[in-house]
Amino acid sequence: MLVGYATSDDAGVYKLNDELAIVQTVDFFTPIVDDPYDFGRIAAANALSDVYAMGGVPVCGLNIVAFPLEELGADVLEAILLGGAHVAQQAGVVILGGHTIKDAEPKYGLAVTGTIHPARIVTNAGARPGDILALTKPLGTGVLATALRRGSIGADAMAQAVSWMSTLNDRAATAMLAAGAHAATDITGFGLLGHANEIARASRVSLAIDAADVPLMDGVADAIARGDVPGGTNDNAAQHRTFASFSRSVPESTRIALSDAQTSGGLLVCLPPEGLAAFEAVLDETHSYHRVIGEVRQGEGIVVR
Numbered sequence: 001m002l003v004g005y006a007t008s009d010d011a012g013v014y015k016l017n018d019e020l021a022i023v024q025t026v027d028f029f030t031p032i033v034d035d036p037y038d039f040g041r042i043a044a045a046n047a048l049s050d051v052y053a054m055g056g057v058p059v060c061g062l063n064i065v066a067f068p069l070e071e072l073g074a075d076v077l078e079a080i081l082l083g084g085a086h087v088a089q090q091a092g093v094v095i096l097g098g099h100t101i102k103d104a105e106p107k108y109g110l111a112v113t114g115t116i117h118p119a120r121i122v123t124n125a126g127a128r129p130g131d132i133l134a135l136t137k138p139l140g141t142g143v144l145a146t147a148l149r150r151g152s153i154g155a156d157a158m159a160q161a162v163s164w165m166s167t168l169n170d171r172a173a174t175a176m177l178a179a180g181a182h183a184a185t186d187i188t189g190f191g192l193l194g195h196a197n198e199i200a201r202a203s204r205v206s207l208a209i210d211a212a213d214v215p216l217m218d219g220v221a222d223a224i225a226r227g228d229v230p231g232g233t234n235d236n237a238a239q240h241r242t243f244a245s246f247s248r249s250v251p252e253s254t255r256i257a258l259s260d261a262q263t264s265g266g267l268l269v270c271l272p273p274e275g276l277a278a279f280e281a282v283l284d285e286t287h288s289y290h291r292v293i294g295e296v297r298q299g300e301g302i303v304v305r
């Protein structure tokens with residue numbers, strides 16, 4: 001075993017020989033959007049993301065499905081699986097099969113197997129003082145999903161979040177490998193600060209984040225101002241105060257956004273400064289999103305300034 005539980009990494013890694021290791025991960029959840037096809041795409045992109053976050057290449061997957069067939073019908077199930085298959089195909093991943101159980105609440109996701117070179121694993125534990133922090137998707141899916149559920153935004157405003165959530169982190173992974181990244185993780189349920197802290201702890205460093213440079217999706221600041229904040233995000237924010245220190249200039253609404261529970265978020269990457277140009281070049285080639293949001297320092301915890 002090369003990577004297991006100890007460092008809160010995104011996926012496990014098991015060495016087969018000196019040249020080859022397998023990366024394994026599983027993720028599934030309840031629908032966060034009404035459209036079954038979109039739900040399938042999002043769940044698949046989210047499950048694949050943990051392989052990309054390690055620097056691996058996903059190869060094959062298994063569908064994991066819980067579904068109330070009598071209530072919702074076969075067409076809905078088919079649309080979910082089609083969405084998942086579409087994103088898997090985009091990633092070059094073969095769906096080998098899967099398993100379905102009856103359940104009152106639908107759930108969908110994938111168990112994914114990928115490959116990686118045993119010497120090129122990008123874990124949470126490798127960040128070094130002086131590294132640059134980059135993020136590859138803006139934040140706000142939790143807040144926007146809550147705003148949609150409460151009817152304070154329409155499906156149009158949610159469409160950008162759906163598009164981000166169904167975007168693969170494949171390009172971001174290629175870019176970080178080209179840049180010789182020291183550490184990376186994907187941003188999901190614990191929010192930016194929660195996942196940043198996993199890197200800080202595993203690497204025994206401090207992460208300094210420039211709040212004004214952290215990108216938010218359109219409408220997120222307004223939604224937070226209206227109070228459209230999911231319970232999970234509020235819980236995150238309360239917990240994050242135990243290890244994050246904030247400059248006075250950072251408004252409360254920004255603090256909430258930095259703790260927002262994400263679905264299928266981007267990669268948070270720790271890059272050696274000399275790798276930044278290569279990282280940006282790979283992403284710019286396909287007009288893929290990226291922002292520098294801070295740096296790694298000596299010390300511990302998270303500093304938001």
Ligand code: CO
Nearest residue numbers: 010050186188
């Ligand atoms: Co992850």
Ligand code: CO
Nearest residue numbers: 010026027050
């Ligand atoms: Co995961």
